[in-house]
Amino acid sequence: MTFKFSTIDLTKDPPDFDPQSTPASRSSTICLPLNPAGCSFIKATTSCQVAAGASLRLANSASKFGCWRPSEPIQCPEEGRLKRFTVRELKGATNNFSETKKVGKGGFSCVYEGLLGDGSRVAIKRLTRHPALVLILRAEVKLGNMIWHRNLLPVHGFCLSSKHGEYTLVYTFMVNGSLDSLLLRGQSTEKPPLDWPTRKKIAIGAARGISHLHDLRIIHRDIKPANILLNEDFEAHIGDFGLALFMDEYKEKAVCEGEPNGEDAYFRSSTMGTIGYMDLASFTGTYSVKSDVYGFGMTLLELISGRRVWETTCLDGNELGLCAWAHALSENEQWERLVDTNMPSGYNESEVEKTVRLALLCTQLDPKKRPYMAEAVLFLEGIIGLEKRWEEYQLEDELPGLDNLSISSYSSSCPSKDESSGPR
Structure with missing residues (x-):
């Protein structure tokens, strides 16, 4: 099985992929998860300008997106309760x-901090004219009109002016920025590392937000730390709804054995998402609520370890990706090596171990084996246990064969086997 992607720069998180950009002439190798634990890898030849960590929005043409083209006027979305600035x-x-x-x-x-005339502090996202512009505007405005939830980023309004070439969305300003910015290695050290209670609070808030989207039959399709925003109290808010798939609008594209209204319905669409947080089905343009569950599981691993999803670590002389490493440590009951060394001491070992297990359950290759987000919320809150699921996971899923873990494109050397998790 071969996927076409592009050259990877692991030193930074590059901007989103532009489908109209000129293809790169070089090629290299990336690794995609492919085993029941979501931890093994296959090689993929790379030939287009997409990078690990960049949002992947593939389209053969603007018409396939069903989006704006330069010769067409951009119609204003329904305002509803939102203000038109x-x-x-x-x-x-x-x-x-x-x-x-x-x-x-x-x-x-580009996102700007702004202060409105009434004193409200807001974040203003200024969109560029792009083939996906109309889809992004429509999804953000529609969802902003539908939802007001404590764990979803509030949309206050928008501005659409063809005369001035201005296409803008206005949100509540989040003082602590994104989760990614707080975990990312090399970022400013103005703020202390997140302790375990704060990380657990963020995980629960994010899970609640995603679960609420699923209750309303909406698939986010781009769950990752960069899209989890934090207010002054570190309350998590899911943001960036531009890729959201509204299931009720895709009933005719449902591909499932049961009814399109069922929880396990799958939907065909253009391939969208972020490499590292997309399950295998997403690469074929097939989505369900379990696609978000996979992204949440990978986010949990980052939240616990302080590492990016594509970073590699050496275990017994073998180079492993984050998910494979977590799986191996769990099998050997060495999960504490996964914990971010920047995390202040005093964390609850039992809670961290259970959260690692949840992350591994969420990243299983078979979507049907993954828990629903509602179950993840109840588990993180301590209301239910996932012991039975974990027992089944241990019985069915074995540590991936090392022959399948060829990720030489990620790192050219392997440090000593005693090295454990380091800071981001």
């Missing part, structure tokens, strides 16, 4: 989109 309001809030107000940048947007 003027260009003047947003320029005033950001000092004319000053560089000093910029707090983030992606392939499709």
Whole structure:
């Protein structure tokens, strides 16, 4: 099985992939999960400009997306309860989109901190004209009109001005930024490392937010630490709904044995998501609520270890990816080696071990074996246990064969076998 992707730069998290960019002439190798534990790897030849950690939005053409093309006018989405801001309001809030107000940048947007006339502190996402622009605007505005939940990033409004070329979304400002920015190696040390109670709180909040989306029959399709925003109390808010799939609109594209309204319905769509947080089905453009569960499981492993999903670690002289490493440590009852060395001491060992088990259950290759997000919430809150599922996991899933763990493109050397988890 071969997938076409591109050259990987593991030193940074690059901007989102642009389907209209010129293909790279070079090729290299990346590794995709392929075993019942979600931990083994296969090689994939790379030939397009996509990088690990970058959002993967593949399309043969703008027409396949069903999106805006330069010759077509952009229609305003339904406003509903959201406010439609003027260009003047947003320029005033950001000092004319000053560089000093910029707090983030992606392939499709720049994000600015703003102060509205009423004193509200907001985050203003300024979108670029892109073939997926209409889909992103529509999904964000529609979801903003539908939902107000404590663990979903509130959308206050938008600005759409063809005259000024302004396509903007306005959200509540999150003081502590993204989870990714707090875990990422090399970031500013102004804030202390997250302790275990805070990490557990973030995990529960994120799980609640995703579960609520699933209750409303919405698949996020891009669950990762960069899309988990944190307020001043480190309350998690799921954000970036531009890739959201509304299941009720895709009933005719459902591919399942049961009813399209069932929990296990799968839907065909363009391949979208972020490498490292996408399960194997997602690479074929097939999505279900269990696609988000996989992304959540990988996020849990990052939250516990402080490592990126594609970072490698040496265990007994063998180079393993994050999921394979967690699986191996769990099999050998050495899960404590997975814990971020930056995490302050005093964490609850039992809770961390159980959370590692949940992460491994969420990243199983077979989506049917993964728990639902509602179950993950109850487990993290200590209301239910997953002992039976874990016993089945141990019986059915073996440590991946080392012959399948060829990831030489990730690292050229293997440190001593005594090395344990390091900081990001």
